Amino acid sequence: MLGGAAQFGKKILAISRDLLFPVFCISCRTEGEWLCQPCLEKLQLEIKPQVFQHPYLSKVIALADYKNETVARLIHLLKYEYVEEIGEIFEKLIEEFIRQNAEIILNGRPSAIIPIPLHKKRYLERGFNQAEILAESWGRHLGVPILKNVLIRSRQTKTQVGLNGIERRSNLRGAFTLRQPLVNIDRVILVDDVFTTGSTMEEAARVLRSNGIKEVWGEVIARES
Ligand SMILES: [Zn+2]
Numbered sequence: 001m002l003g004g005a006a007q008f009g010k011k012i013l014a015i016s017r018d019l020l021f022p023v024f025c026i027s028c029r030t031e032g033e034w035l036c037q038p039c040l041e042k043l044q045l046e047i048k049p050q051v052f053q054h055p056y057l058s059k060v061i062a063l064a065d066y067k068n069e070t071v072a073r074l075i076h077l078l079k080y081e082y083v084e085e086i087g088e089i090f091e092k093l094i095e096e097f098i099r100q101n102a103e104i105i106l107n108g109r110p111s112a113i114i115p116i117p118l119h120k121k122r123y124l125e126r127g128f129n130q131a132e133i134l135a136e137s138w139g140r141h142l143g144v145p146i147l148k149n150v151l152i153r154s155r156q157t158k159t160q161v162g163l164n165g166i167e168r169r170s171n172l173r174g175a176f177t178l179r180q181p182l183v184n185i186d187r188v189i190l191v192d193d194v195f196t197t198g199s200t201m202e203e204a205a206r207v208l209r210s211n212g213i214k215e216v217w218g219e220v221i222a223r224e225s
Contacts (some may be wrong), residue, residue, distance in 0.1 A: 015190065020146070026073050029171035052181055063220070065223055072222070098142060107155060110217075112146070113138055113188070114191070115134070150182070157172055168196075168199035169199045172203040181212075191219050204216075
């Protein structure tokens with residue numbers, strides 16, 4: 001949590017940056033926001049959530065397909081251009097999704113939400129963990145507590161980009177460690193930004209399951225297939 005002064009400082013920085021580098025809607029180019037209200041509403045109508053299964057994961061919920069250009073652009077801004085406030089747009093998408101589909105998500109009563117951790121080095125480079133930002137949105141709107149820094153990325157892994165499913169799996173083997181036992185927790189929701197082959201989430205879920213968690217499912221913004 002940031003203190004009042006830090007929040008204020010952050011706001012001032014954001015305002016001066018907007019004056020120097022005005023922001024344009026990525027969809028219609030109107031000046032003012034990364035995604036203007038009409039384009040956000042249009043996106044909410046066009047995205048098609050998907051629910052599917054995967055090894056170690058009883059279900060995975062993806063809000064959209066990565067083929068949706070607006071969604072892909074937003075993820076890119078958040079993840080690779082470090083635009084942290086894109087998290088606010090995803091929060092609106094998550095909020096609306098939960099409003100319409102609460103029964104799919106809450107069926108089975110999850111006891112905790114865990115963001116897929118970044119390795120410390122990657123975290124310091126980016127300044128935030130995008131999965132943690134998304135997990136906070138899911139947690140706020142589902143009323144489920146978030147456990148941060150419990151599952152950690154103990155080993156730095158190569159980038160998964162360009163690797164196939166088998167290579168991704170072996171790249172990730174042993175990447176996650178549980179720092180403390182999870183007591184009174186049966187069902188966990190893992191949160192990440194994108195689900196590609198699922199190897200990251202699968203490895204995290206494997207660690208949780210081998211530590212006594214009965215059921216794990218995943219929630220992501222986009223499925224890339
Ligand atoms: Zn727009």
